[in-house]
Amino acid sequence: MTQTTVVQCRECGTKNRIANLASGRPRCSTCHSDLPWLVNIAGDEFAAVLSSSKLPVLVDLWAPWCGPCRSIAPLLEALAVDYAGKIRVVKVNVDEAPEVSANCGVQGIPTMMIYSGGVEVSRQVGALPGNALRAWVDSALTSA
Numbered sequence: 001m002t003q004t005t006v007v008q009c010r011e012c013g014t015k016n017r018i019a020n021l022a023s024g025r026p027r028c029s030t031c032h033s034d035l036p037w038l039v040n041i042a043g044d045e046f047a048a049v050l051s052s053s054k055l056p057v058l059v060d061l062w063a064p065w066c067g068p069c070r071s072i073a074p075l076l077e078a079l080a081v082d083y084a085g086k087i088r089v090v091k092v093n094v095d096e097a098p099e100v101s102a103n104c105g106v107q108g109i110p111t112m113m114i115y116s117g118g119v120e121v122s123r124q125v126g127a128l129p130g131n132a133l134r135a136w137v138d139s140a141l142t143s144a
């Protein structure tokens with residue numbers, strides 16, 4: 001079953017329904033602005049999202065009981081807005097998808113990984129303050 005996420009356009013307020021597995025650069029159906037693209041995906045969508053995405057993907061592996069994970073959640077939401085059209089942010093709850101952390105060799109959370117063309121280009125273990133998070137993303141996108 002195809003999961004979707006409703007994303008509200010920041011320019012005109014239109015609510016757009018986007019498939020989690022959409023491969024391109026999601027734009028508003030009304031005003032065609034780039035939409036911030038942050039979705040929670042299930043473990044069985046993970047491989048398909050990485051291999052189909054034309055945008056670089058920032059993967060956040062998190063769990064509800066993890067304090068540092070909760071502290072970076074608003075930073076990632078702000079990043080998805082500011083980097084609309086440049087990156088997609090994908091959150092995976094490792095309690096619900098332990099196979100994803102096992103397959104990626106992840107030992108602790110939060111772990112963030114940036115994939116470009118389905119290949120991991122950078123990994124950050126542990127939370128970062130907002131400015132350091134952006135610096136890490138910028139450097140990963142430059143090398144991607």
Ligand SMILES: [Zn+2]
Binds near residue numbers: 011
């Ligand atoms: Zn719009």
